[in-house]
Amino acid sequence: MSETNDIARLRGVGVKLGRSEVLRGLELGLAPGELCVLLGRNGAGKTTLMRVLAGTLRAESGSVRVCGADPSRSAAARAAIGFVPSLPDLPPWMSLTTAARFARRCYPTWDDRRLWRAADALAVPRRGRISKLSRGQAAGVQLALALAARPRLLLLDEPFAGLDAVARDGLLSAFLTEVDLEDTATLVSTHDLDIAARIADRALLMDGGALREQAVGDAQLEHSAAALRALLTQTTPGPDGAAA
Numbered sequence: 639m640s641e642t643n644d645i646a647r648l649r650g651v652g653v654k655l656g657r658s659e660v661l662r663g664l665e666l667g668l669a670p671g672e673l674c675v676l677l678g679r680n681g682a683g684k685t686t687l688m689r690v691l692a693g694t695l696r697a698e699s700g701s702v703r704v705c706g707a708d709p710s711r712s713a714a715a716r717a718a719i720g721f722v723p724s725l726p727d728l729p730p731w732m733s734l735t736t737a738a739r740f741a742r743r744c745y746p747t748w749d750d751r752r753l754w755r756a757a758d759a760l761a762v763p764r765r766g767r768i769s770k771l772s773r774g775q776a777a778g779v780q781l782a783l784a785l786a787a788r789p790r791l792l793l794l795d796e797p798f799a800g801l802d803a804v805a806r807d808g809l810l811s812a813f814l815t816e817v818d819l820e821d822t823a824t825l826v827s828t829h830d831l832d833i834a835a836r837i838a839d840r841a842l843l844m845d846g847g848a849l850r851e852q853a854v855g856d857a858q859l860e861h862s863a864a865a866l867r868a869l870l871t872q873t874t875p876g877p878d879g880a881a882a
């Protein structure tokens with residue numbers, strides 16, 4: 639895939655938070671139709687990278703482009719992005735149905751059938767207020783909304799964390815049936831290497847604020863997961879010294 643077709647492209651991106659250089663000289667391209675998993679030890683910078691791509695954090699150096707524009711400055715670029723943060727951030731009084739009413743107006747590519755399919759797969763209540771839902775259910779609401787928006791760039795920060803086995807299977811099946819869109823690039827951060835090996839076209843490994851790539855390919859899943867685990871153990875913890 640040529641660089642010019644990339645939905646998202648980072649060039650030489652650097653971010654400093656407090657005194658820590660959290661991202662340095664980051665180079666990344668995300669192409670239509672690919673699903674990349676983002677791996678790395680605690681504190682490696684995965685959430686920071688997601689926020690830079692989502693446009694909620696501005697890089698200090700380098701360039702960030704999503705659909706050709708800087709998402710921290712361009713509303714059009716942000717409308718092409720579906721970002722599900724690791725902690726749900728919808729207003730607590732909303733339900734899936736009321737949130738969908740707002741989201742439908744923001745995304746020209748909105749698809750109601752995908753919304754209800756994803757909600758069913760994730761066993762998300764349609765009417766319960768976010769404040770009355772469990773953390774896993776609230777995460778499911780945000781994910782169903784992001785899938786229904788059919789964004790060009792889908793960013794999911796630890797979507798499998800805190801899910802029970804049924805919700806996890808629902809999410810996996812939603813991934814396998816709904817996420818693999820030809821015109822969407824998807825980036826998923828996770829600490830679950832078995833799931834990473836199962837869903838990924840490509841694995842990105844964060845180490846010391848930089849990225850390394852690892853092909854996942856068609857190798858047997860347990861071999862891929864073992865290879866990813868071996869790679870991860872060779873990486874350094876985040877700049878604050880957090881252990882994996």
Ligand SMILES: Nc1ncnc2c1ncn2[C@@H]1O[C@H](COP(=O)(O)OP(=O)(O)OP(=O)(O)O)[C@@H](O)[C@H]1O
Pocket residue numbers: 655656657658660678679680681682683684685686687876877878879
């Ligand atoms: N607001 C902040 N001020 C200073 N340092 C910060 C701030 N937010 C994050 N950091 C530091 O930036 C580094 C990267 O954090 P980030 O949340 O991106 O890591 P992560 O890879 O997502 O970690 P985890 O796997 O634990 O979620 C960490 O060392 C963290 O302490």
